[in-house]
Amino acid sequence: MALDSEKLPVSRFSTRELPGTDSFEAWRQSIGVMFEAQIFPGSEPSADFHAEVEAYHLGDLVFGTAVLDAQRLCRGARRIHADQLDHVLLQVYRSGGQRGDFAGTPFCVEPGELFVLDLTRSFDTLASRAHITNLVVPRECLESRRPLRDIHGRILRGGLGSLFGDYLNALEQRLPQLHLDEAGDVARATVDLLGACLNPSLDSFEQARQPIEAGQLNRIKGAIEQALADPGLSPQWLCRQLGLSRSRLYRLFEPLGGVAAYIRQRRLERIHGQLCQPHEQRHIGVIAYQWGFADEAHFSRAFRHHFGYSPSEARELRWASSGRGTRATQVDAAGYEQWIRQLGS
Known part of the structure; x- marks a missing residue:
């Protein structure tokens, strides 16, 4: 192989x-x-x-x-x-x-x-x-x-x-x-x-x-992924759920542009993924609302700013993200035993 x-x-x-x-x-x-x-x-x-x-x-x-x-x-x-x-x-x-x-x-x-x-x-x-x-x-x-x-x-x-x-x-x-x-x-x-x-x-x-x-x-990111479709997801909600201070939360996300920006980015990426699905036929505004965007015009501007093209153009292109990854190396169980014996040598 x-x-x-x-x-x-x-x-x-x-x-x-x-x-x-x-x-x-x-x-x-x-x-x-x-x-x-x-x-x-x-x-x-x-x-x-x-x-x-x-x-x-x-x-x-x-x-x-x-x-x-x-x-x-x-x-x-x-x-x-x-x-x-x-x-x-x-x-x-x-x-x-x-x-x-x-x-x-x-x-x-x-x-x-x-x-x-x-x-x-x-x-x-x-x-x-x-x-x-x-x-x-x-x-x-x-x-x-x-x-x-x-x-x-x-x-x-x-x-x-x-x-x-x-x-x-x-x-x-x-x-x-x-x-x-x-x-x-x-x-x-x-x-x-x-x-x-x-x-x-x-x-x-x-x-x-x-x-x-x-x-x-990573723990906070996991909580965000779990609640991404919840309209109540916010920095305040994360602080309450995870027992964090607001200053600690903001400091952790500062290199990523801030926690609110990160949540918006992840929602846009989820919407992009759905728009690229061949069988997704719902109105773009309905999909955006599902992921926390109440204003379709605001959503379209944010989407274009993030990806460089509009939501309707993304739908037309139908970029399938599922085929982009590469498959991990596959080895048999003997690999594990050999690794343990050779560690540190």
Whole structure:
């Protein structure tokens, strides 16, 4: 298969097409790069086991999401000695959770919590059916500025956990559009922010200020997208919904021309997309009203100013935006295992 060198490499694994007798064994071999997987106590060994994993290679990092059935996961002294992985694994349970033992210390992880694994130390857990976000980081990347202390089994709760969780959410949404030449900058920003959350200090948070603000900005952009058709969408509404001060909101959007301008731009782009759809026959004013423009003349002027042509000209051209993107690189599950082994080398 030809590879698109512009997009980030992506690796996908699924047991969907495998019979029940083979599905868990396929998963056991795949996750074996880090853990020993076992059937969840009380489950039938022959029962269907479902696992879906998608991972992106970000140069110095591997970012992944997974939907997995319940299982037992272990990492003992023999495995640690054999594979010599010196990575830090951060996991966020979007749903489900786990309980077990971190090198002799009991723990319990609930949905929404972030927890950290040091792959040079032992680990034994019972994990429920779950949707998980994973981030694998070589230790040398995290310790390039400050040594890590007592991170194994740490659960990031409260503001720091929410902050990094929001950032990972935003990153997950944008990875399919990222290009290889952006991977290094994204990896550095991610490591800076994670390091600041694990070792809070004035210096570390100053280093992480940019990715912190980027994560918050992406969270606000997500709220705008959800409410774009709501005529009540405004800076005041965003401040109330997201618990932001007006000055903070305005400062974040200042490089984008202001929050009101950004909302208007996104509405115009949504309208443009609809006008370019071959089967969209509604009056232009009706479409504009749907996206918050009460005055058709004002809308037409704003549209022409933004795109350089009128709404009616856009409709005539029927530019189909759906074919512009390029397809992400597709590699098999073996790619993920090789990436983990080669991180930091």
